[in-house]
Amino acid sequence: MWKKFLKKSGWTDIIVSLIFIIFGIMLISRPEEIVSVISILLGAIFVVMGILKIIDYYSNGKQDNYLVTIATVMILVGIVIIFCSNIILSAFRILIAIWIIYSGIMNLQTAIIWKDYKSRLWILTLLLAIVTIIVGIYILVNTGAILQTIGIAILIYGIVDIIESFIFIRKIDNYLE
Numbered sequence: 334m335w336k337k338f339l340k341k342s343g344w345t346d347i348i349v350s351l352i353f354i355i356f357g358i359m360l361i362s363r364p365e366e367i368v369s370v371i372s373i374l375l376g377a378i379f380v381v382m383g384i385l386k387i388i389d390y391y392s393n394g395k396q397d398n399y400l401v402t403i404a405t406v407m408i409l410v411g412i413v414i415i416f417c418s419n420i421i422l423s424a425f426r427i428l429i430a431i432w433i434i435y436s437g438i439m440n441l442q443t444a445i446i447w448k449d450y451k452s453r454l455w456i457l458t459l460l461l462a463i464v465t466i467i468v469g470i471y472i473l474v475n476t477g478a479i480l481q482t483i484g485i486a487i488l489i490y491g492i493v494d495i496i497e498s499f500i501f502i503r504k505i506d507n508y509l510e
Contacts, residue, residue, distance in 0.1 A: 346498045354491035360484025364477035365419075372418030379411030426472060426479050433469030437462050 359367050386404035390397060414421075440462035447455035472478040 344498075344502070347495050350491040350494040350498065352491075353487050353494070357484045357486075357488030357491060360487065361481050362484075364480030364484065368418055368422055368480060372414050376411040376413075376415030376418075379407050379414060381411075383407030383411060422479075423476070426476065429479060430469050430473035433472060434466055435469075437465030437467075437469055440465060 356367075383404040383406075386400050386407060390400040390404065393400075440458060444455045444459035444462055447458055475481075
């Protein structure tokens with residue numbers, strides 16, 4: 334009984350991982366389109382939830398005034414998400430890029446300190462700082478860089494999870510004996 338359940342669970346994990354892999358590939362290849370679709374869906378969910386709160390308000394005899402406020406906020410958030418997703422994503426991308434560039438500059442300072450102490454680590458620190466600054470600049474100028482990076486992480490997760498699930502399914506007999 335447990336063996337059958339665990340094998341079925343392993344195959345379910347593989348299917349979920351395949352969905353993650355497909356989503357990761359889509360994020361890598363078409364990040365802006367995926368954000369648009371997600372923004373529309375998420376915004377629509379907020380708008381629908383707001384409308385349902387308004388219906389709830391009128392069906393309860395207008396007793397809970399906070400429902401109107403919550404409904405209004407949900408509808409407004411939904412509209413902002415639908416129509417301003419690119420602005421929100423751009424601001425997030427710019428903040429992340431600035432932080433990465435700042436970290437690279439701080440690492441440059443660390444490399445100089447290491448050099449003054451005649452440590453061999455200064456060259457490695459210098460190279461990593463330069464790479465960090467380049468990555469920050471890349472994210473700053475490439476609008477899809479953050480989403481592509483997330484897509485790569487999701488893709489890697491999906492592949493690793495599938496491998497683990499196959500190993501688990503193959504070894505389940507050994508574990509239960």
